[in-house]
Amino acid sequence: DAGVIQSPRHEVTEMGQEVTLRCKPISGHDYLFWYRQTMMRGLELLIYFNNNVPIDDSGMPEDRFSAKMPNASFSTLKIQPSEPRDSAVYFCASSPPGPRSDTQYFGPGTRLTVL
Amino acid sequence: GENVEQHPSTLSVQEGDSAVIKCTYSDSASNYFPWYKQELGKGPQLIIDIRSNVGEKKDQRIAVTLNKTAKHFSLHITETQPEDSAVYFCAAYKAAGNKLTFGGGTRVLVKP
Numbered sequence: 001d002a003g004v005i006q007s008p009r010h011e012v013t014e015m016g017q018e019v020t021l022r023c024k025p026i027s028g029h030d031y032l033f034w035y036r037q038t039m040m041r042g043l044e045l046l047i048y049f050n051n052n053v054p055i056d057d058s059g060m061p062e063d064r065f066s067a068k069m070p071n072a073s074f075s076t077l078k079i080q081p082s083e084p085r086d087s088a089v090y091f092c093a094s095s096p097p098g099p100r101s102d103t104q105y106f107g108p109g110t111r112l113t114v115l
Numbered sequence: 116g117e118n119v120e121q122h123p124s125t126l127s128v129q130e131g132d133s134a135v136i137k138c139t140y141s142d143s144a145s146n147y148f149p150w151y152k153q154e155l156g157k158g159p160q161l162i163i164d165i166r167s168n169v170g171e172k173k174d175q176r177i178a179v180t181l182n183k184t185a186k187h188f189s190l191h192i193t194e195t196q197p198e199d200s201a202v203y204f205c206a207a208y209k210a211a212g213n214k215l216t217f218g219g220g221t222r223v224l225v226k227p
Contacts, residue, residue, distance in 0.1 A: 004158075043159075045214065048213065050213075055213070056213070091159070102208045102210070102213075102215070103147075103149065103161065103164065104161075105161060106151070106158035106159045106160070107158050109157070
């Protein structure tokens with residue numbers, strides 16, 4: 001299995017620009033999670049989907065952040081407009097259906113730098 | 116909500132020695148406790164997990180123990196090797212809300 005795939009691996013952009021992060025979950029997994037990791041706040045859950053439907057977006061910091069999952073194999077996290085405080089590593093994770101739905105597998109992350 | 120405390124924040128050990136990382140959680144409803152290893156520039160990798168109906172689990176050089184009464188769980192790495200150097204995260208999962216809450220991480224350095 002290829003594991004969770006994220007792109008790009010690194011993104012450098014200027015304040016005010018739109019940023020789109022992409023994720024492909026593990027095939028057959030029906031839960032998808034977006035996390036943000038910073039030194040100050042550690043790993044924070046932003047939003048998660050089940051069967052392509054957003055279930056909990058209470059961790060999304062503000063309206064500048066949005067996430068979509070148009071199908072079972074693709075999700076995006078968009079920041080518009082981006083700000084320097086959005087600089088962080090963003091991880092996507094997925095988990096399978098059934099009794100192991102609590103077991104999350106992480107992708108390699110996207111390191112975002114907003115200048 | 117759930118709160119997970121992890122100690123120590125940094126741990127330096129000599130190659131071949133054991134390393135122990137401890138975590139406490141606050142919500143007795145949490146029932147699944149995974150441990151992740153994160154190497155520089157990579158995503159967290161699941162290395163071992165334990166469910167609330169089990170007190171101990173072992174996989175080669177790593178083991179995890181769980182004390183539900185005291186609400187704490189620990190990771191034990193024996194015969195440490197330089198490739199064990201990484202940041203380790205504990206986490207607690209609660210089915211209500213499908214939420215995984217992470218500890219602050221422990222940076223482990225294994226000195227050759």
